[in-house]
Amino acid sequence: MAVTRESRRLRIKRHIRNKVSGTADQPRLSVFRSNSRIYAQIIDDEKGHTLVSASSIDINGKDKKGVNVETAKQVGQALAEKATTSGITKVVFDRNGYLYHGKVKALADGAREGGLQF
Numbered sequence: 001m002a003v004t005r006e007s008r009r010l011r012i013k014r015h016i017r018n019k020v021s022g023t024a025d026q027p028r029l030s031v032f033r034s035n036s037r038i039y040a041q042i043i044d045d046e047k048g049h050t051l052v053s054a055s056s057i058d059i060n061g062k063d064k065k066g067v068n069v070e071t072a073k074q075v076g077q078a079l080a081e082k083a084t085t086s087g088i089t090k091v092v093f094d095r096n097g098y099l100y101h102g103k104v105k106a107l108a109d110g111a112r113e114g115g116l117q118f
Contacts, residue, residue: 027044029116054076072107
């Protein structure tokens with residue numbers, strides 16, 4: 001039976017989520033990447049609430065689709081800005097099964113530049 005990219009990513013995601021969990025002191029920064037957008041949110045897993053979120057829709061608007069590395073970096077910076085105004089400085093990074101490369105890495109670097117500590 002062939003392993004698809006999606007099933008591989010979900011298997012890796014399960015292993016990551018067994019080790020990574022967000023608390024009130026150090027919430028989880030979760031990344032989701034689709035074909036045309038990138039989303040990031042900071043989650044308190046104890047309460048099950050999303051504290052802060054940002055996406056490429058906030059940066060580009062609804063009309064323009066497609067995400068490049070620069071847009072992903074801007075999403076990370078926007079998320080960090082919203083988080084610091086909410087009083088969040090330390091987070092745990094959850095790459096959600098995606099490789100830490102390209103857009104995911106750019107988002108993480110943008111969040112670090114914006115003031116978040118991983």
